[in-house]
Amino acid sequence: MAGCSHLDAVELLELPDPVAGCEECLATGMSWVHLRMCQSCGHIGCCDNSPGRHATAHHADSRHPIIRSAEPGEDWSFCYEDELMFRLRPS
Numbered sequence: 001m002a003g004c005s006h007l008d009a010v011e012l013l014e015l016p017d018p019v020a021g022c023e024e025c026l027a028t029g030m031s032w033v034h035l036r037m038c039q040s041c042g043h044i045g046c047c048d049n050s051p052g053r054h055a056t057a058h059h060a061d062s063r064h065p066i067i068r069s070a071e072p073g074e075d076w077s078f079c080y081e082d083e084l085m086f087r088l089r090p091s
């Protein structure tokens with residue numbers, strides 16, 4: 001199985017505390033369903049089930065490859081380039 005080749009783009013493992021919400025949704029008064037954090041720059045955006053899809057929009061703008069879930073109790077990451085889900089934290 002091929003792995004993600006973008007792990008050197010990961011700068012951040014931990015979520016901010018607290019997670020305020022999707023930056024673009026907060027700025028424009030939209031609502032979101034789930035939150036994702038860019039693991040290169042820490043941008044918080046909303047998932048593809050949200051109207052804004054700002055996490056994906058951030059990837060399209062920045063080409064930052066890897067996000068993680070910012071939902072409580074979830075620690076999975078996802079690489080847009082490889083379309084792979086994985087966990088970065090050895091448990």
Ligand SMILES: [Zn+2]
Nearest residue numbers: 004005006079
């Ligand atoms: Zn990758």
Ligand SMILES: [Zn+2]
Nearest residue numbers: 022046052054
């Ligand atoms: Zn959003």
Ligand SMILES: [Zn+2]
Nearest residue numbers: 038041043064
């Ligand atoms: Zn980013």
